[in-house]
Amino acid sequence: MVGFDNKRILDTIRRLYRRNSKVTLYKVINKMHPSQMVSVYRYLNPTERINIFSYILRMEGVGEFIKELDETLTKEIFSSLKNNEMATILRKMQAEDIAELIEDLEPEISVRIQELLNKEEQLEVEEVLQYEDESAGRIMSHEFMAFDSELSIEAARKRFREYGDEIEMPFYIYVIDSQTNKMVGVVSLRQLLLNTEEKILKDIMEIDFIFVSPNDDQEKVANIVSEYNYLALPVLNKQSELIGIVTVDDVIDVIREEATEDMLKMAGAGDDEDILLKPVIENAKTRFPWLMPSWIGGLCAMAIISYFESFMQEQLILAAFIPIIIGMGGNIGTQTSTMIVRGISTGHVNMMAFYKVIFKEIKVGAILGLIYGGLLGLMGATLANLSHAAIIPIVINAVPVQFGLTVGLSIFCSMLIGCAVASFIPIMLYKLKLDPAIATGPFVTTSIDILGVISYFLIASIIL
Amino acid sequence: MVGFDNKRILDTIRRLYRRNSKVTLYKVINKMHPSQMVSVYRYLNPTERINIFSYILRMEGVGEFIKELDETLTKEIFSSLKNNEMATILRKMQAEDIAELIEDLEPEISVRIQELLNKEEQLEVEEVLQYEDESAGRIMSHEFMAFDSELSIEAARKRFREYGDEIEMPFYIYVIDSQTNKMVGVVSLRQLLLNTEEKILKDIMEIDFIFVSPNDDQEKVANIVSEYNYLALPVLNKQSELIGIVTVDDVIDVIREEATEDMLKMAGAGDDEDILLKPVIENAKTRFPWLMPSWIGGLCAMAIISYFESFMQEQLILAAFIPIIIGMGGNIGTQTSTMIVRGISTGHVNMMAFYKVIFKEIKVGAILGLIYGGLLGLMGATLANLSHAAIIPIVINAVPVQFGLTVGLSIFCSMLIGCAVASFIPIMLYKLKLDPAIATGPFVTTSIDILGVISYFLIASIIL
Numbered sequence: 001m002v003g004f005d006n007k008r009i010l011d012t013i014r015r016l017y018r019r020n021s022k023v024t025l026y027k028v029i030n031k032m033h034p035s036q037m038v039s040v041y042r043y044l045n046p047t048e049r050i051n052i053f054s055y056i057l058r059m060e061g062v063g064e065f066i067k068e069l070d071e072t073l074t075k076e077i078f079s080s081l082k083n084n085e086m087a088t089i090l091r092k093m094q095a096e097d098i099a100e101l102i103e104d105l106e107p108e109i110s111v112r113i114q115e116l117l118n119k120e121e122q123l124e125v126e127e128v129l130q131y132e133d134e135s136a137g138r139i140m141s142h143e144f145m146a147f148d149s150e151l152s153i154e155a156a157r158k159r160f161r162e163y164g165d166e167i168e169m170p171f172y173i174y175v176i177d178s179q180t181n182k183m184v185g186v187v188s189l190r191q192l193l194l195n196t197e198e199k200i201l202k203d204i205m206e207i208d209f210i211f212v213s214p215n216d217d218q219e220k221v222a223n224i225v226s227e228y229n230y231l232a233l234p235v236l237n238k239q240s241e242l243i244g245i246v247t248v249d250d251v252i253d254v255i256r257e258e259a260t261e262d263m264l265k266m267a268g269a270g271d272d273e274d275i276l277l278k279p280v281i282e283n284a285k286t287r288f289p290w291l292m293p294s295w296i297g298g299l300c301a302m303a304i305i306s307y308f309e310s311f312m313q314e315q316l317i318l319a320a321f322i323p324i325i326i327g328m329g330g331n332i333g334t335q336t337s338t339m340i341v342r343g344i345s346t347g348h349v350n351m352m353a354f355y356k357v358i359f360k361e362i363k364v365g366a367i368l369g370l371i372y373g374g375l376l377g378l379m380g381a382t383l384a385n386l387s388h389a390a391i392i393p394i395v396i397n398a399v400p401v402q403f404g405l406t407v408g409l410s411i412f413c414s415m416l417i418g419c420a421v422a423s424f425i426p427i428m429l430y431k432l433k434l435d436p437a438i439a440t441g442p443f444v445t446t447s448i449d450i451l452g453v454i455s456y457f458l459i460a461s462i463i464l
Numbered sequence: 465m466v467g468f469d470n471k472r473i474l475d476t477i478r479r480l481y482r483r484n485s486k487v488t489l490y491k492v493i494n495k496m497h498p499s500q501m502v503s504v505y506r507y508l509n510p511t512e513r514i515n516i517f518s519y520i521l522r523m524e525g526v527g528e529f530i531k532e533l534d535e536t537l538t539k540e541i542f543s544s545l546k547n548n549e550m551a552t553i554l555r556k557m558q559a560e561d562i563a564e565l566i567e568d569l570e571p572e573i574s575v576r577i578q579e580l581l582n583k584e585e586q587l588e589v590e591e592v593l594q595y596e597d598e599s600a601g602r603i604m605s606h607e608f609m610a611f612d613s614e615l616s617i618e619a620a621r622k623r624f625r626e627y628g629d630e631i632e633m634p635f636y637i638y639v640i641d642s643q644t645n646k647m648v649g650v651v652s653l654r655q656l657l658l659n660t661e662e663k664i665l666k667d668i669m670e671i672d673f674i675f676v677s678p679n680d681d682q683e684k685v686a687n688i689v690s691e692y693n694y695l696a697l698p699v700l701n702k703q704s705e706l707i708g709i710v711t712v713d714d715v716i717d718v719i720r721e722e723a724t725e726d727m728l729k730m731a732g733a734g735d736d737e738d739i740l741l742k743p744v745i746e747n748a749k750t751r752f753p754w755l756m757p758s759w760i761g762g763l764c765a766m767a768i769i770s771y772f773e774s775f776m777q778e779q780l781i782l783a784a785f786i787p788i789i790i791g792m793g794g795n796i797g798t799q800t801s802t803m804i805v806r807g808i809s810t811g812h813v814n815m816m817a818f819y820k821v822i823f824k825e826i827k828v829g830a831i832l833g834l835i836y837g838g839l840l841g842l843m844g845a846t847l848a849n850l851s852h853a854a855i856i857p858i859v860i861n862a863v864p865v866q867f868g869l870t871v872g873l874s875i876f877c878s879m880l881i882g883c884a885v886a887s888f889i890p891i892m893l894y895k896l897k898l899d900p901a902i903a904t905g906p907f908v909t910t911s912i913d914i915l916g917v918i919s920y921f922l923i924a925s926i927i928l
Contacts, residue, residue: 259723267802298788319783320769324762338731
């Protein structure tokens with residue numbers, strides 16, 4: 001739908017650009033929401049991007065445009081900006097967004113940006129950068145309203161009118177004890193409107209509030225906001241002083257980014273959201289290492305099969321069943337690991353009873369293995385019978401029942417192994433404080449492949 | 465983190481329950497946020513769930529608890545409730561949430577619920593149910609503040625104080641033209657506080673507002689809210705009358721649900737968020753059909769390999785390379801389709817120039833295919849040399865260069881096919897207005913498997 005809604009605007013911008021209608025083009029761009037401009041900008045070709053950015057530079061929302069823009073495109077823009085143009089953009093950005101920019105860009109450009117900031121801004125940015133990447137401290141906004149707990153509603157309303165306009169998302173008024181400088185409560189805008197003028201903030205504030213620490217992971221913050229339906233969460237330092245707030249719009253971005261990252265990791269395609277925008281070579285570079293486990297795993301499978309070469313000489317038909325045995329184990333494993341990984345991140349997997357989760361998966365693997373293994377076993381036995389009767393041109397040098405048992409049991413084992421490995425690995429990774437999402441990728445499927453091939457040839461060499 | 469934070473509360477509840485400390489248990493539960501209660505409830509065992517629900521039933525937030533609870537657990541609860549207990553819950557629920565409940569539960573229980581509602585509630589619920597599942601009409605709230613455009617700020621503030629307390633999330637005041645009954649603008653709570661008393665709403669309202677129609681897909685609504693950072697979107701009918709609002713907290717739920725659904729679909733594990741909570745048999749039932757393509761694909765691969773049986777008799781070593789050829793094509797295909805599917809849903813794939821996207825993927829496939837194919841080719845040639853010199857116990861009856869070329873070229877083709885198929889199919893599905901997410905699942909990997917096997921044996925039979 002994003003594509004659809006923006007198609008008309010993209011066409012308009014392209015037309016005006018080709019016709020060189022500068023004034024109209026500027027007007028159209030300036031009327032657009034920065035986020036919408038980002039969606040359109042992605043679809044322009046490189047020459048259009050360079051030229052049209054000179055209009056975007058004069059937009060009121062150029063700061064937000066840069067904030068929302070993909071890293072790859074931001075790098076492209078900043079690599080060719082003059083100092084005064086950079087300064088124009090920086091003046092319209094928040095400290096936390098400048099900090100992110102400095103982290104993302106090439107070192108020489110980051111240095112230039114830091115030089116363009118004044119002392120105060122530099123300090124603010126440094127403060128943000130002291131927190132780890134993807135922490136609450138990195139995404140928190142420094143614009144919030146903190147009022148003294150002794151303030152009357154009337155005075156609070158007056159103060160709100162005075163500087164409420166400067167704050168981007170003023171949902172709550174944070175209440176501070178002037179003696180200790182600690183945050184002691186929160187008052188919603190609605191309570192400010194609902195209560196009578198003579199009351200003081202201390203009387204109407206909510207003292208039971210949830211806060212986070214600046215070092216908390218952004219995913220934790222996102223989970224709290226989505227669980228409790230808050231519009232913003234206060235960030236308190238160790239002394240209980242309010243140092244920032246994380247707002248719901250940033251939380252939505254975090255939720256989307258984390259979902260994209262998880263999906264890419266699960267697919268074994270890195271964790272770079274920007275991958276689609278990157279040039280071919282860089283795209284290939286990102287994906288190359290993630291294919292290595294599968295390549296090495298394939299070589300292991302090759303070694304195993306070669307080991308059984310003389311056995312396979314007698315039972316050539318075994319080769320034909322390799323894809324189905326690998327495929328079924330791999331597919332059921334992908335189902336399992338995806339469910340578990342997503343379940344861990346949404347809180348549906350009870351880590352206090354994780355063995356139950358693994359045990360349940362093994363039971364599911366056994367049931368589905370019995371069904372699909374049974375089906376393949378019947379089919380294998382039938383094929384062997386048909387082969388012996390020379391009805392089909394396939395050579396199966398085995399007793400039908402034994403052959404059916406071999407392929408059926410192999411599917412069963414492969415699916416059982418698939419479920420066990422694919423549920424065990426993500427849970428173990430989580431316990432080891434590693435990211436479970438990498439577990440659904442090539443590592444797990446490759447181990448399942450290898451184990452499946454081993455069990456197949458062992459079963460075959462025992463039964464046949 | 466969800467698990468971690470709730471562990472203590474879960475332990476407390478379990479302890480109080482075992483000790484039968486009814487009063488304390490009720491106090492603890494009543495103090496909890498309904499969403500937190502949901503997270504804890506999921507981890508209880510069935511007997512605990514039945515008994516502890518009798519305390520939850522008396523919570524103020526029991527309506528929200530049921531709204532947030534997983535479908536499977538809601539069904540479990542409602543299957544054993546008495547009519548008066550159901551009525552208690554329904555009284556604390558919104559029409560849109562009751563409508564969802566009616567849709568989710570067994571028909572006989574849905575009928576009982578409808579009978580418990582009064583005429584007015586029944587009409588409201590029916591109105592919600594007339595919209596399609598996953599549409600804006602289904603998730604919109606009917607609680608909003610709509611004021612006449614001629615109202616003064618002073619009067620608006622007074623009205624707000626009178627019934628602002630009843631509205632759950634009062635971010636905006638919607639302005640209605642009393643003559644036409646159409647929505648004509650929006651005023652934020654902050655503007656209501658910032659402006660002077662004598663102005664009228666018409667003067668301060670924003671007339672450039674974004675709205676959605678009740679039939680719009682919830683994903684579209686979520687995209688708009690996250691793109692423009694709105695806290696709520698008005699839903700207008702064809703006559704431009706305001707019929708509801710979609711709030712940011714529901715949008716966050718939509719984003720998470722859609723991400724989970726997409727991940728499960730991509731993994732070929734259905735699209736049922738609740739799958740982890742389901743009993744073994746139901747879990748297996750959901751996953752069974754999604755494994756069928758892989759099973760059938762495996763049989764096709766078997767038929768193809770059998771067809772080349774006599775050829776393979778001479779070149780037995782070919783069997784050993786089947787897993788690596790299938791694996792590399794499948795893995796690069798999963799990378800591609802995941803990137804494309806996620807790119808489509810986040811607006812990063814430009815559908816106006818989709819051929820460029822496919823062409824780029826093919827180039828990436830060619831580069832990675834050249835590298836991995838080259839590596840395997842060298843290795844294949846070396847192995848053949850070693851085999852001829854009787855240094856390794858593997859029989860390779862082929863000229864080393866030709867053998868290396870065969871396996872190298874096969875990897876190249878398999879990876880090229882993988883990228884082409886995995887980028888083409890999701891884009892085509894999207895163009896056909898089908899869900900691209902199913903494309904990364906077993907269908908795509910299975911087709912890549914089959915095509916990979918065919919190209920492998922064709923190449924081998926030509927070169928060797």
